[in-house]
Amino acid sequence: MIPEKTKNDFSKGSVVKNIVSLALPMTLAQLINILYNIVDRMYIGRIPEHATLSLTGLGLSMPIITVVIAFANLFGMGGAPLCSIARGKGDTKGAEKIVGNAFTMLLCTGLLLTIIGLLFKKPLLYAFGASDATFPFADSYLSIYLLGSVFVTVSLGMNSYINAQGFARVGMVTTLIGAVLNIILDPFFIFTLGMGIQGAAIATVISQFASAAWTVRFLTSPKAILRIRVSCMRPCGKTIRDITTLGLSNFMMAITNSIVQVVCNATLSIYGGDLYVGVMTVINSIREIVSMPVSGVTNGSQPVISFNYGADKYDRIKTAIRFMAISCIVYTTAIWGILHLFPVFFIHIFNTQADLVEAAVPSMQIYYFGFFMMSLQFSGQTVFQALGKAKYAIFFSVLRKVVIVAPLTILLPRWITPAVNGVFLAEPISNFIGGTACFVTMLIVVGKELKKADLQKKTSECP
Template sequence: MSKISSQDLGTQSIQKLLIKQAVPASIGILVMSLNILVDTIFVGHWIGATAIAAINVVLPVSFFIAALGMAIGIGGSSIISRALGSQHYEKALKTFGNQITLTLLLTISLVVLGLSFVDNIVNAFGGKGAIFEPAKTYYTIVLYGVPLLALCMMGNSVIRAEGKPKFAMYAMMIPSVGNLLLDYIFINVLDYGMAGAAWATTISYGACFAYVLWFFLSKKSELKIRVSHFGLTPNIVKEIGSLGFVTLARQAVVSITYLFMNNILYDLGGETSVTAYAIVGRMLMFAMFPVLGVTQGFLPIAGFNYGARNYARVRSTINTAIKYAAVLATGVFVLLMLFPEAITRMFTTDVEVIKQTPSAMRWVFAATPIIAVQLIGAAYFQAIGKAVPALLLTLTRQGFFFIPLILILPKFYGELGVWISFPISDILATLVTAYFLNREISRTLKPERNPI
């Protein structure tokens, strides 16, 4: 086998590698987030504020199914990165084939199930009153394209594991740009309303899938799998599942959070509060793109060097990633503290929504400067194949702290209790993650463990 570019992960400087990996990942996340952001703006201005709430109801369901692809992708990519680092190329190929089979089997099954209980699911996730019908329309159409999105998410992680972040970036940009163009045509020109927004999203998923398929069939990819690689191997499936479950559990908790938030806010403030949360949620997806980009760039570097037993490089990668992510998170914090009302006005002209959202946005992002430790810490354990601590640290913020807080604090502080739950859970989760990450570094990544 010829020398592969993934070997650069073990030789180039950490700073250069992290920038090389993180910048394309950040750009890809930025474009994807801008797509969600602009899509919401288009829907809010061309259809109405209720349509924003309707999409927010559907997102946790479609994202959870798509997150299966992301989970399988990240779980398998951790194996692939370490396999490439330790020169086990056949294991990398077998892992990729198993990822494809698992993604298809699971997502198609869940889509069939999701379409069988449309009314119940939409209602359970907060699609009530005037929100129900547009949410049902959007949900039904988008769900058809979710398996394609899952395959794209899975493939994107594998592309990064190969050390080709620019191609991963292109894969994220294609559906975003396509969706915005189709939004304009289907909503503004053809006046298809919510159905137009849904079809624009679904068709854009198809375009992304076509690109990812081209990448792996072309000479760009190092992973040239055969039919035999598609057969499920118990040990590989178990390892993909244990590591991928971390990502899946995180998205499952996000979906549960949406369920609670939409219902709690609807009871406290009606459709206006749900819309305010939808806008803040879009900013959570958009504003954090540089920090998430660093986290995505960190994963293959840490995994490869851990597989190569180069622990000094792993320590350096952790420290550099946290520093970069913290600086970027602080920049995000400053912007959102200064301009929350201007940001809100981009989404809607509804007076009540504009009145309520800025305060909520400030509370939600109040602890943003410190979250780098939590994100990089949880990602580290996933990168090195330690599924249990990765799972527990991933669930710490939303599962162990945030959900209990939003169930308790609103009883005493009303709607304010919902918003202050965000920074409290961020602080607590960061403290817990910092403790376990520091302990792991002192035990596992000692200098004397480096190979001579």
């Protein structure tokens, strides 16, 4: 048996190979995870009656769904880098304390979000841009989805701790189980039983339950390096504070995405009506698909960077950063060209109604202009997160969405004709400004720290 401290040791072997070995299954896991939402939208967009209204209703629910995911990120992705750093130092006991406290917080948060969401969903949906025509569809989906909030927080949040230990294939299976169930159950509930958008929600909740059960089962088994132990689940103020502080960047990224979705939907409902809210739903769905490889590479790089930071392997950190950044830039540049040349192909995945397709093509080409700049934001954020630099990670999460995108979404439609184009133009502008600022700051701040730490290490090693 391989000793626990030497399992998945990212301080040894090729850095690129370590990242790729994690990134490939994580990318596939991202694809599978996206299927949770994508399959719903594909089937909902083909419901014989009220297809566009149903799809728009789902889009209106997304800000609230994003909030649920944000809390999963808060305690999941907040603690995962800390676990990797602790493992790099050989502190298994401290790492398991992080896992146990995160599990407790994810359970409590999931239950709390269910209660709050069900109590305030109606005023929230209308505030997010719902009309009397679209509210019934949004309400039908969200009322059922919220009942599974605890399954979402546990499956997404705790899966980060599986990946942090280097078990990317197991993490992939977590999402595979739920996605396969969702693909099978969606048509049965939506079409066979004739439940429409409610059927899609029921299928999703059942699938999320299965994923959560698998995640907990693995993390309580002897196969895991770091396990969920009852003795480690008792809340510790310092541990929760450390997890929350680092997780705030991912939390804020998700929350700010929710804010932008609200602002976009509300603004589009004024200038373009329900049709353009549906267009934005399609565009966001496409974004989830094309961003998947970027998320896979950055998520695969994070445990490697964190582990080597804990192990004082600074040259390996630099190699990991270079590989991650170059890979992301090359991919996003290529996909930008593909999206510009073949927008209809991607739109038809979710909706084939002529009026929506006609409106979506120019909107999509504006929205994805200069898409490669987004990779700079992702790369910079990942490095800050992996090294435990919470303040920088939080700042740049807020900068791009709250400071740049949201105000531009409101202001640009007043200056540009047609007004709806102003809403879609806000995204590329934020990518250029926010992406550049985040990446350049990361190079300066992290470069100086690694150089200083490396010098101190070499000095201490001298006889």
